[in-house]
Amino acid sequence: MTARIPTVLRPEHPSARALSGLVEEFGLDYRGSLDGIEITGVTLSTDDLHPGDLYVGMPGAVSHGAKYAEKARKGGAVAILTDAAGATLADSSGLPMLLVEAPRTALGAISAWVYRTMEHPPLLFGTTGTNGKTSVSYLLEGILRQLGLVSGLSSTAERHIGDLTVVSRLTTPEASEMHALLARMRESEVRAVVIEVSAQALSRNRVDGLLFDVVAFTNLSHDHLDDYADMEEYFQAKLALFQPDRGKRGVISLDSPYGQRVVEESRIPITTISATPGVEAEWMVEIVEETAAYTEFTLTGPEDRTLTTRVPLIGWHMAANGALAIVMLVEAGFELEAIGQALEPSEDNPGGGIDAYLPGRTERISGDHGPTVYVDFGHSPDAFEQTLQAVRKVTSGRVIMVFGADGDRDATKRHEMGRVAAEYSDVLVITDHHPRYEDPTSIRATLVEGAALAASPSDVHEVSPPEQAIRAAVQLAKEGDSILWAGPGHQDYRDIEGVRTPYSARDEARAALLEAGWA
Ligand SMILES: CC(=O)N[C@H]1[C@@H](OP(=O)(O)OP(=O)(O)OC[C@H]2O[C@@H](n3ccc(=O)[nH]c3=O)[C@H](O)[C@@H]2O)O[C@H](CO)[C@@H](O)[C@@H]1O[C@H](C)C(=O)N[C@@H](C)C(=O)N[C@H](CCC(=O)O)C(=O)O
Numbered sequence: 004m005t006a007r008i009p010t011v012l013r014p015e016h017p018s019a020r021a022l023s024g025l026v027e028e029f030g031l032d033y034r035g036s037l038d039g040i041e042i043t044g045v046t047l048s049t050d051d052l053h054p055g056d057l058y059v060g061m062p063g064a065v066s067h068g069a070k071y072a073e074k075a076r077k078g079g080a081v082a083i084l085t086d087a088a089g090a091t092l093a094d095s096s097g098l099p100m101l102l103v104e105a106p107r108t109a110l111g112a113i114s115a116w117v118y119r120t121m122e123h124p125p126l127l128f129g130t131t132g133t134n135g136k137t138s139v140s141y142l143l144e145g146i147l148r149q150l151g152l153v154s155g156l157s158s159t160a161e162r163h164i165g166d167l168t169v170v171s172r173l174t175t176p177e178a179s180e181m182h183a184l185l186a187r188m189r190e191s192e193v194r195a196v197v198i199e200v201s202a203q204a205l206s207r208n209r210v211d212g213l214l215f216d217v218v219a220f221t222n223l224s225h226d227h228l229d230d231y232a233d234m235e236e237y238f239q240a241k242l243a244l245f246q247p248d249r250g251k252r253g254v255i256s257l258d259s260p261y262g263q264r265v266v267e268e269s270r271i272p273i274t275t276i277s278a279t280p281g282v283e284a285e286w287m288v289e290i291v292e293e294t295a296a297y298t299e300f301t302l303t304g305p306e307d308r309t310l311t312t313r314v315p316l317i318g319w320h321m322a323a324n325g326a327l328a329i330v331m332l333v334e335a336g337f338e339l340e341a342i343g344q345a346l347e348p349s350e351d352n353p354g355g356g357i358d359a360y361l362p363g364r365t366e367r368i369s370g371d372h373g374p375t376v377y378v379d380f381g382h383s384p385d386a387f388e389q390t391l392q393a394v395r396k397v398t399s400g401r402v403i404m405v406f407g408a409d410g411d412r413d414a415t416k417r418h419e420m421g422r423v424a425a426e427y428s429d430v431l432v433i434t435d436h437h438p439r440y441e442d443p444t445s446i447r448a449t450l451v452e453g454a455a456l457a458a459s460p461s462d463v464h465e466v467s468p469p470e471q472a473i474r475a476a477v478q479l480a481k482e483g484d485s486i487l488w489a490g491p492g493h494q495d496y497r498d499i500e501g502v503r504t505p506y507s508a509r510d511e512a513r514a515a516l517l518e519a520g521w522a
């Protein structure tokens with residue numbers, strides 16, 4: 004059995020646009036007759052083809068999309084847009100062809116035109132950084148809802164249109180999917196949209212055709228060095244969001260050293276925020292109280308503006324994420340006072356604060372008895388460090404960590420993941436995650452080597468299948484201990500040799516607790 008490939012959301016009532024109008028608008032070269040041809044959508048994948056689509060055949064890492072022109076025609080595509088190499092490949096399909104030098108570069112503007120997304124755009128918020136993008140996005144969406152706005156969200160975990168939720172495939176969808184999603188949101192009268200922007204999205208033109216009202220930077224630390232040659236190249240990919248063609252105003256966290264560089268190298272109006280004592284920023288976050296149920300903080304900004312509120316999550320970093328979301332709203336024109344009022348205690352939200360459910364981000368799975376179990380999406384050394392410290396603060400007993408590493412993804416971070424995990428926990432259970440096409444035994448071996456590099460090593464166990472690993476961790480745990488299972492987060496599958504095998508860490512953790520008698 005393989006897990007379902009997530010749905011691409013499209014407008015339910017797309018309006019047709021003349022293909023000749025597109026050619027005229029962008030001054031495109033073309034082949035074949037455009038007479039009477041109308042397009043209602045655009046896609047770069049035959050897996051998501053609707054009759055009436057313009058199929059964009061672009062060169063990929065594995066193959067050239069134009070190879071699938073015939074398949075696209077059979078699926079109802081009415082025209083193809085491709086490059087010179089693609090034109091030769093797609094010729095036999097008989098579809099009218101629009102020619103561009105680089106289809107990926109053209110996709111954003113063309114999709115915006117097809118779906119008319121930028122004619123009356125919603126308020127657009129974009130967040131980037133190594134860690135915290137999903138968290139900031141959900142917290143910001145939570146506040147927008149508390150302010151009474153119909154909102155939309157595009158994140159690693161889910162896409163939301165008001166109350167409609169679908170599971171995501173990529174963190175940031177391809178530009179054609181992004182504009183289709185925005186068009187669908189417009190049909191639902193969504194007024195503000197929160198978008199998580201990955202570095203890959205910026206490098207691969209996935210947010211082209213959008214101009215964000217407010218963009219934010221969380222932090223930068225070691226990750227994705229399989230996609231980028233080094234940290235500098237990775238940083239430059241993120242920096243692109245803070246230029247006038249992408250964002251109008253920016254909010255930059257100075258909690259990682261790269262924040263200061265974004266401030267210096269960005270060319271849009273910027274405000275800064277920090278939760279690190281001693282760092283000077285326009286907005287400061289001070290932690291008031293850390294409990295197992297929430298983290299309370301005070302945000303203080305220019306003109307002595309101040310707000311004390313809370314996030315329903317553990318850790319200073321989650322408070323920093325909540326504060327960043329608030330400042331993004333202030334930069335968009337909302338009054339801090341109005342935000343404060345929306346976050347006050349109410350019948351639905353008795354404790355007050357930001358009301359948001361973040362799937363698989365330090366999500367507490369356990370009940371009132373037995374060890375506390377959190378399932379988390381952290382998969383980088385910095386995420387491990389912040390989350391383990393947060394768990395430690397609310398744990399009276401030992402901190403047990405269960406984790407594995409992604410196969411076929413940045414292998415250079417594995418030693419550091421192992422080291423940090425061992426440094427900040429008392430017991431480690433090293434297991435498998437998504438092996439993809441790699442040998443899971445050798446991934447675990449590298450993590451074990453990393454754990455041995457810790458200055459204060461923890462007790463290390465190696466248990467191969469994750470179902471057994473969480474059960475082993477629960478067996479080792481006592482009342483008062485906490486288990487952090489990092490890696491799988493919200494995900495509902497494991498990638499084993501390219502096959503998405505249905506799998507839920509949250510369900511496995513619940514089952515393990517139940518079997519151990521901690522119902
Ligand atoms: C490296 C990368 O980004 N690859 C993306 C790329 O795939 P590709 O270049 O290999 O495509 P290909 O298989 O050569 O196919 C070429 C073209 O033919 C099309 N095609 C292919 C076969 C077919 O039968 N029909 C068809 O239409 C494909 O849709 C594509 O347009 O184009 C595909 C179509 O949109 C993407 O799904 C795919 O993302 C893959 C799945 C991916 O894993 N990307 C990761 C690296 C990523 O982008 N991650 C970031 C960040 C995550 C994080 O922060 O942790 C994200 O934003 O998700």
Ligand SMILES: Nc1ncnc2c1ncn2[C@@H]1O[C@H](COP(=O)(O)OP(=O)(O)OP(=O)(O)O)[C@@H](O)[C@H]1O
Binds near residue numbers: 132138199363387389
């Ligand atoms: N501000 C932060 N600083 C450091 N670590 C963080 C921060 N916020 C969250 N984390 C950690 O990183 C993990 C991933 O968080 P989140 O999903 O919000 O980040 P992300 O940037 O969206 O990551 P991804 O793109 O991989 O989904 C969390 O589960 C937590 O362990």
